[in-house]
Amino acid sequence: MGAFIDNESSNPKLSPYSHAAGYIKCERTDLIACSDIRTDVMKIAGDTYNIQEKNQYTDYKKMILETKPDIVSVATQPEQRAEVVIFAANNGAKAIYAEKAMSASIEDCYEMYDACIKNNVSFNLGTNRRYDSGFNSMTNLIKEESLGKLKTLVAYCTGSLFNMGSHNFDLLLKLNSESKVTSVTANLGEFIWDSELKELKSDPIGQGVIEFENGVKAYAFNISNKTKWDAICENGVVSAIDNGGNFIVHTKNKKYELDVEKKSSTLSLIYDLVRSIDDSRPHLGGIKVAVASTEIIFGFIQSHITHSQVTFPYKPLGINLNRNFAPRMPKYNK
Ligand SMILES: NC(=O)c1ccc[n+]([C@@H]2O[C@H](COP(=O)([O-])OP(=O)(O)OC[C@H]3O[C@@H](n4cnc5c(N)ncnc54)[C@H](O)[C@@H]3O)[C@@H](O)[C@H]2O)c1
Structure with missing residues (x-):
């Protein structure tokens, strides 16, 4: 990367x-x-x-x-x-x-x-995805409430918590206007864990439910290998399909695609960061939203370990990811 x-x-x-x-x-x-x-x-x-x-x-x-x-x-x-x-x-x-x-x-x-x-x-x-033009349009559509109030978010392919969950949780926060998380309930798949050292030896795949202060619930599933998200509002649903390549709106009477001009999200992120230096404040990103999505990752892990719902803010349990991880050789040419 x-x-x-x-x-x-x-x-x-x-x-x-x-x-x-x-x-x-x-x-x-x-x-x-x-x-x-x-x-x-x-x-x-x-x-x-x-x-x-x-x-x-x-x-x-x-x-x-x-x-x-x-x-x-x-x-x-x-x-x-x-x-x-x-x-x-x-x-x-x-x-x-x-x-x-x-x-x-x-x-x-x-x-x-x-x-x-x-x-x-x-x-x-x-x-x-936080800096992606398509997800910006999806977020703005939810915010303007032309489909009514947001009720539920669904991520169909949460993946492993650190690698893909990090993307998914950040996106769920963005789609829900950065509402505070009040609790998570999760269970994880293969969990390679040294309980004495409190060390995770691999990145666990997990799924669970996230509850937000504004009453919205997000379901972070692993029920498809297609990277897709639904935002279910009172009067319609907006879905990101094809890993955010296309955005479809369904209402009672019509179905249409959002018109989105795709741009590099890495470049948008860098411009956003430069703008933050210029005026000393976060714009699309920032450290607070980064902490918020990371708290969901460790909230999921704590929920799995304690077999219970984790209410936010929670007391950290001292859990570390510590894999025996050798980096791959990069691909130097196309
Ligand atoms: N945002 C995205 O779309 C996206 C895509 C791919 C990867 N990633 C993330 O990017 C990160 C890197 O992924 P990757 O696949 O490039 O990993 P990688 O393991 O191939 O590369 C990491 C590099 O960091 C170097 N490194 C480790 N310790 C260092 C140190 N102390 N000083 C200097 N260099 C050091 C390693 O030698 C290695 O070359 C991961 O966290 C991954 O999740 C993000």
């Missing part, structure tokens, strides 16, 4: 998709440095994006201290996210683009929040 995912994606409308390709395309940003502990990956990323050799680092701390970037992107796995985000926030970054899932524990997530708030750092989480 940092530099090479564009070579894996077959959908040209997603391009630019990687962080690096996004910064190159955005006329408000210059890509000045890169870091990876895999020297081969870092060198090819650096050469691909014309980053001077002296600005290719194996030590991200050195990179941040020496190049003093305005924006730091963190496209590691969640296990390494908090340490990099907190270091960047405490050492001069004005903004951070952090990949989802935000963190490997809810305690880390709160420390990231504190570091960003204390240092007035803008923060966008890479939950790309």
Whole structure:
């Protein structure tokens, strides 16, 4: 996701998709440095994006201290996210683009929040649907209430909590106008867990129910491998199908498609972050909504472990994601 995912994606409308390709395309940003502990990956990323050799680092701390970037992107796995985000926030970054899932524990997530708030750092989480033109239109249609009040949200393919649930929970919050979560009830599938260390050894697939302060309920299912979402309102339903490629509205008397011009959500996220630096406030994203979706992930896990409904705000149980995870080799060419 940092530099090479564009070579894996077959959908040209997603391009630019990687962080690096996004910064190159955005006329408000210059890509000045890169870091990876895999020297081969870092060198090819650096050469691909014309980053001077002296600005290719194996030590991200050195990179941040020496190049003093305005924006730091963190496209590691969640296990390494908090340490990099907190270091960047405490050492001069004005903004951070952090990949989802935000963190490997809810305690880390709160420390990231504190570091960003204390240092007035803008923060966008890479939950790309939040910045997608189609999902913006779907959200606006729900908000304007021409279909009546929103009653229920359904996600048909929640997936594993950190990898895909992070996207899904963020989207459910967006579609429900960021209403506060009051409780979650969930159960997870295969749960590889070291109960003594409180460590999750894999990213669990889960499903559950989310209740919101405004009375809306969201059902995060795994009943289809098609990535689809329904927003059921009093007088009609708006559905995102084909992983948000198309948006269909059903009312009693008519069915129509939303007219949406697809744009790169990565690029929209970067523009949104730059705008947040410009006027020191979040726009589409921000750290608060990032924390809110992360709380749902750990709320689901706590609900599974305690076999009970988890009422928000909940007391964290000290649970960590800690996989024995070797990164894949990136695809360097199309
Ligand atoms: N938003 C999206 O649509 C989207 C798509 C794909 C992946 N992702 C997310 O992006 C993240 C990365 O995914 P990926 O598939 O690129 O993972 P990856 O494991 O292939 O890449 C992570 C890279 O981080 C490097 N790294 C680890 N620790 C580091 C450190 N301390 N300093 C510098 N580099 C370090 C690794 O060497 C590796 O090259 C994940 O959290 C994933 O969920 C998001």
